[in-house]
Amino acid sequence: MIKKPILFTIVFVIFLQLVNAQQQQLENLLFELPDVIFEEIRTANGFETTYKLYIKQPLDHAQPSQGFFYQKAYLSHRGFNRPTVLITEGYSCNRPRDNELSNLLAANQIEVEHRFFGESLPDSINYNYLNLEQATADLHHINQLFKQIYKDKWISTGISKGGATTIFYRYFYPDDVNVSVPYVAPINTTFEEERIYQFLDTMGSDDCRKNILSFQKRLLKKRDKVMPMLQMYSKGARLEFTYLTMEEAFEYAVLEFPFSLWQWGHLCTDIPANTTSIVNTLEYFLDVSDIAFFSDKDIAAYGPHYYQSATEMGYYGYETEDFKGLLKAIPTPNPHATFVPLKMPTTFDGSLLEKLNNWLPENGNQIIYIYGAMDTWSASAVPYSDKVDAVWFMMEGKHHGSARIRNMNSEEKQKLIATLENWLDLKIENTGSVNTVK
Secondary structure, eight states, rough: OHHHHHHHHHHHHHHHHHHHHHHHHHHHHHHSSSEEEEEEEEOOTTTTTEEEEEEEEEESTGGGGGGGGEEEEEEEEEETTTEEEEOOSSOOSSSSSOHHHHHHTEEEEEOOOOOOTTTTOOOOOOGOOOOOHHHHOOOOOOHHHHHTTTTTTTEEETTHHHHHHHHHHHOOOOTTTTTTEEEEEOSSSSOOTTHHHHHHHHHSHHHHHHHHHHHHHHHHHHHHHHHHHHHHHHHHTOOOOSSHEEEHHHHHHHHHHHHHHHHTOOGGGGGOOOSSOOHOOOOOHHSSOOGGGSHHHHHTTHHHHHHIIIIOOOOOOOGGGGTTTOOOHHHHHHBBSSGGGGGOOOOOOOOOOHHHHHHHHHHSBBBBBEEEOOOOGGGGOOOOOTTTTTTEETTTTOOOTOOOOGOOOHHHHHHHHHHHHHHHHHEEEEEEEEEEEE
């Protein structure tokens, strides 16, 4: 009779041998993919093995002779017969994420850094190649490469700008994936999205909105006390202001305050009273709308995003009518919130937004939209349509950072799981594992 400790050891050794064999098989398959460089890194939780990838991409997919760059991605492997979640980042990606959809489906995961962000840069940047047609062609190329390895169902997902990228990807390549799950994804309609203003003018109670405006005006009126403190704060945080002056950054941060307050789920009741000390008032202000967002470092980090917003994705601006006589550094009424690299001149082309917004209501099938009702970006959520097989979740009390599956109520979660099971033809167990039905 074999004793239990010995039996456990034998089973564990067999398990390790199977894992090692599968890893070797995966590496052999990766070697066969053209223009893919890979290295094993620390394995993310729940996966068998994880690799950092560098995938050769043409700058112009229609004319590969124009040059190329290497796009960074992370591959986390669970099994060759599992679904695969493709995470469409909108910005840079410095490590593989713990993605709740990948965990729910017990799926493989490929997370792709957006072109021209992070390490995914050509030697010389030509912003003419930074557009959604090229960015989604990058994703299509990766999809076609890795479908040679992962032949089961594919799901694309992303958050915020990454969620918008998921939607644009589905528009350009509707057959690449079986299901798309964009989170808190704004799809604008114009260069300056006026639905944002309507949201800010109606969100919260009348007293709440009056309190927000009063707080903004109080900051501007006390700039003589505020600016020296901001200078000390900026010095300690090693912030530099050459794209904008510090005073411009301060005024932009004040204008940004209501947008940021609702986006990240702050409460009106937490806004400091008139009697609160200037130190505590400023501490609260920086927690909600930090001037660091308008510093050189952050503007440079988000520069490609601002370029995309200014040329084809659209963005928002700031209404300044309520602040007449209080804004001294920002000369233009109702300034736009895009800060393009090197202040280069840009021209907005809304034709892609128009095409997408016309396509989605009748062709955007098998898409699960997840938004937070108190998130400012819910103002530019994709509108509901009964002409498509799609599902919308507008989560009450949730914001840009909390509108997630894990925070759904039981009814919402059951609906989401039933939808995924139907569209992907699988069974999701309580443990998050997946058993195929057919």
